[in-house]
Amino acid sequence: MGLFAIGDLHFGFAVSKPMDIFGENWKNHSEKIIENWKREVTEEDTVLLPGDISWGMRLPEAAADLDVIDSLPGRKILLSGNHDYWWKSSSRLAGQYPEMAFLKNDAVPWEKSFICGTRGWLCPNERSFTPEDEKIYKREQIRLRLSLDAAIKAGAEDIIVMMHFPPVNEKREPSAFTEILGEYPVKRVVYGHLHGAANHKNALQGERDGILYELVAADYLDFCPKRIL
Template sequence: MGDGPAARARPPRPPAPGAAHRGAVGRHPPLADRAAQPAADPAHHRPAHRPGPATGPGPGGVARPAPTVKIFAIGDLHLPGRSEYHAWMRPYGWAAHYQQIAARWRQTIAPQDLVIVCGDTTAAPTTAAAVPDLQWLDRMPGMKLLTPGNHDGWLNHATRTRLTATLADTPTIQATHHGARIISHQHQRILIGAVIGPPPTSGPPKALARARRALEHLDADLSDLASMDPHLRIVASHYPPCGPDQAPTELSELLEAHRIDLCVYGHLHGRGQHAAGPHGTHRGVRYLLCSSDHLRFTPALLHDTTTTTHWSPAP
């Protein structure tokens, strides 16, 4: 995998100005204000930057339209983490899958767009080992919000301080363990929440307690942000929030209680497993499986801020 993400590190660069949204770690300006970042050839270590679309007055004082911002989701990038891709992913057709992801990402994502990554971004066990993969992802167009997955050891065990330092040189990336925030653009307020999944029914006590705390933090954030009356409410979970029979879980009940419009999730791979999660709309919540192989490695469009487009899975 000599030309993969783990092999293509680049020199550090200073972080872009701006503050992180609530609950997230990382540095970049708000979505509507960030400069566009062109897609980079994977052989280049450091892409050139150019200004994004102008939104102020144009010639003759005529206002230019604000750039369209679209929100996408994809899960389970499974970047190699300084090693060859997982051999156990081969049966799912994942040989050199990051090359497919890169090509289709560049075809789909504009510099001003936001991509929610629903867990399992990289197999790296530590933040230091994750740096090459994060730098590779940073060179892809668009903003990225990384949420936790069961293989994200680098994220799940990182302190906030260490995570902030790790993401300082990847200004298009934020990461969060759990919680929610509001993103505003063109007078639309979009709520985005994140959690690894519903608390398991059994397991080590510490793991159970950690999963329950994450769900409680998400619940608290959703309650706090409800007064902002968001136009669209999205929650990203790595594990399926419930089974295909839609039997209630703590997470699915929380989504219903907070009137979440859309829940995206990943974790399931292969045709035999894709049916193991919820699909369609149940009790007011739309569920969309976004694992990479299910989407044919193409991010799924969730929302277009200039239209009424919602939840358009990749072809």
């Protein structure tokens, strides 16, 4: 069974939110993702979706997008992003979509590994970092530990982490997130959020301190789920 990842689907089947204002490559991006997904992913595979899944503001609007995702091949493990305002209750989502896992403060087994994660946030020394960002940054550290501790409690010896925000600032400096990741048997981290060539160029990629970091934002992957294992 393969493990795939793609973030920032930005589906909007029930709302009017054209994405091509962000670049010509975003034109008909939802159709591209669906077509590529069906070609690359089988029912035996698992797909990680690290945030910014739907433009819906409330669950009834997001349901149109979640229904599409639910119908696609493979098992799906979802994480909330900064635009996923519809995500209020993970238990309610799990009840409505029992075949999908909604990751929050917990861990999900995959093969001999565990999938952990949290949304993350801006890191210190970002140009726009504010005192309010500092509060969220600290709260997300707690949520990351909760997820990782849940995996360790379940006997994890190999952990894959997904975050929505990159775990470092735009200068790729170490952060509290990378320090926490280094305390656990984390082998790989996937994240999204970064869009456009300039941001892609500055993304943290490759191995650092024994952990492999990968950007899996949809536009960086040319709207095709990436097989990471």
